[in-house]
Amino acid sequence: MPRIVCICLSHWPVTRLRRAGLAPERGPLAVAAEGAGGLRLVALDPEARALGLNPGEPLGRVRARIGVQLQVYPADPEADRDSLLRLCRWASAYAPLVAPFGPAEAADGLYIDVAGASHLRGGEANLVTDLAARLARATIPARIALADTPGAAFALARHGGTDRIVVPPGGCAEALRGLPVEALRLDPDIAAGLRRLGLRRIEELDALPRGPLARRFGEALLLRLDQALGRRAEPLAPLTEAAKYAAACGFLDPIGRQSDIVRTARDLMAEIAPRLERDGLGACALRLALHRVDGAVRDLDLGLSRPERHPERVAALVSLRLDRLGSALDAGFGFETVALAVTVTGAMPARQMDLGSTIAGDGVGFLADALAQRLGRGLLRLEPWASHLPERADRGRAWVAKEDHGSLPGMGGGQMLALPPLSSGKGDPCVSRSRERGTRIPKGARPAGRAEPPSAPSLPSPDPLLGPRFPAEGGGKARTIASPWPDHLPPRPLVLFPRGEAALDVLATVPEGPPRRFRWRAQIHKVAHAEGPERIAAEWWREPGAERDYYRIECEAGHRLWLYRDGPHAPDRPAAWYVHGLFA
Structure with a gap:
């Protein structure tokens, strides 16, 4: 009863x-x-x-x-x-x-x-x-x-x-x-x-x-x-329902040091991991409950981007979370009980690993988890958006790990992916980017999504956070991986401003040509090399506007900028120029 x-x-x-x-x-x-x-x-x-x-x-x-x-x-x-x-x-x-x-x-x-x-x-x-x-x-x-x-x-x-x-x-x-x-x-x-x-x-x-x-x-x-x-x-x-995958540890002498809490969390995860492995599951979210001597309970919720059951990795995330809390943890007279419970699980089937390879999951997935615990907020990624204008061509959304996150098969967790050498000609020396911020792509690389030669082996889909990867091939060739971003666009800058910043006192050889000198952010910039134009029309169905002519330029000081002329040049009204992004 x-x-x-x-x-x-x-x-x-x-x-x-x-x-x-x-x-x-x-x-x-x-x-x-x-x-x-x-x-x-x-x-x-x-x-x-x-x-x-x-x-x-x-x-x-x-x-x-x-x-x-x-x-x-x-x-x-x-x-x-x-x-x-x-x-x-x-x-x-x-x-x-x-x-x-x-x-x-x-x-x-x-x-x-x-x-x-x-x-x-x-x-x-x-x-x-x-x-x-x-x-x-x-x-x-x-x-x-x-x-x-x-x-x-x-x-x-x-x-x-x-x-x-x-x-x-x-x-x-x-x-x-x-x-x-x-x-x-x-x-x-x-x-x-x-x-x-x-x-x-x-x-x-x-x-x-x-x-x-x-x-x-x-x-x-x-x-x-x-x-x-x-x-x-x-x-x-x-x-809360009783957690199916949970473990706890009590102490006769209460603990309060961060190292002791991290070590206990590692031992508790080591106790839970065999049960998760038996059921083919991994932890997607955990709760670490710290019971103080005076009865107060401090709960630390850890969210993971992908299923995980490795004790050392969980301990590392707990350590980062405690680093962020610092003195706010307030151990008081110590914690007499530490409990770890898996609150959300996800499928994590066994994987065959190569000799000498590290634990599956190294790479972006663990990096995202570490940043989330250390910074205290979720990560964002960019996704393409149907718009011609560069400032509207992408939008941020919460980043969620996929099954293909982490290291590529057959590669060690710390192994770097080599890039082919840059072109040494007098073309655009800039290193462009895919539409995912932060991915560096050589100018001479094959555009994403195009067919590969028959001899080129296939690779998994690209990492949603870092975008396509380009492992080195014989003869300096590079392979690309299909991407949701448009593959027909010219290079885009690494840093894109929300709106163009005015470039003043612009001098050009011809009215419709690229600039030779301009003033931006209170400094005079002399152009050493320019490529373009790339014309982008206004979205008339949203609001009226003039066509933009974009140029990729390199200044004598080494700055690589993305400028555009807003509308055509007229004798009675010189066209306005704006700096919209930075390549380097």
Whole structure:
């Protein structure tokens, strides 16, 4: 039989503000949110309730009615929910099954199923006493009740006569007899309809025939009544299910050094890895829980770009995450328990590896994971976008690893891919790029996506972050890999400005020719070599505009720039020039 503890938190939004130091400890205080007709009160502290205020009242009417100064703060439901979830994780020290209130309760609080765990605290009465004392020390006002069902525990915690109630097993019906019908978590319209009929107590409602009640008020009324009295089961939706792949380690002497935490995380992953390998899975997300001596729990969530189960690699990511936290980790008097759980898994079949090759997954996938843990934010990649204008031809999106990430087959994890030599002619000496930022492609390389000679072996698809790769071939030839980016465009700069920067005092040999000298960023640039033009028409379906003539130029100082002339040159109106990007 379940034994449910219900913790009903009084004015939780106010409590959160005061515990976070965002509101004063004394004085009438209220939290307001936008509602019908303007701002309305949603939470009140005891001093505000003593003034006769109630949740739901319009704020303007309240200010006009009371004579004392009322401190009002805006509601933040997301922050309230996050704080409640942290409290739920703290409460999991009493029992593993913890569930926050749902919409039906229309309040803030949580349930704990302590069946089979209360003896660890000396019995149910001692457990409730200890729980109430800990919440009081943390300045969290709460009403607590323990009963056989969530419905009965909530009714007693919210509408019972005292702040702490323990109902013996099988005593729910007797304990609920005198409570109002609102204690059954009914819709307000149903509760109001029952009161109009003179049905104010649960015992009066339970004594009536069920058929007429169902026809008049619907099945929901009987469902709530039966759940409270234990006639129908009401399963709780736990905060987190028990992880299938998890391990924990306890310490007689608490640990606090980063090296000890990393070593423990590595050992725990080594314990989990065989189970993952047996099922052909890898970890895509992990949670490292650090339990402090004083009961506080610090959870570190690690997201991986691809399935992983190698202990050393996971330990390296944990170390980077702890580096970012620094003193914010706050070990206090030390951590007495460290737990590692795999929260998301992905398929990771066994792979045949060449002799001397490193662990599969070296390369971009691990680099992305390391950067995400160290920087604290996800990575972005560029993808092509249907537009003629360079500034609109790509857009950023969250980078997600694919199956072909990492080193190419047959190559060591640290092996570099050789590039063929650059052309030594007087053509454009610039090193251009594919449309994926940061990929360097020799000018003489074969355009992406074209057919290879029959003798050229095929390679996997390109890495979505770094783009095509070009391993060296005999005779200086280079192979390319199919790319989603257009392969018919001339070279594009490594750095593309969001909008062109004006180039002033431009001198050209002929009006329609390339520039010979110009001033940009307060410096005079003399052109040593220029290639172009590449004409890009305006997108007339978006907005009118002039055609652009782009030139790739190299200055005498060595700068390689991408300039364009905005529209044709006219005697009465010289064409404007802009610098749109940098090759080097």
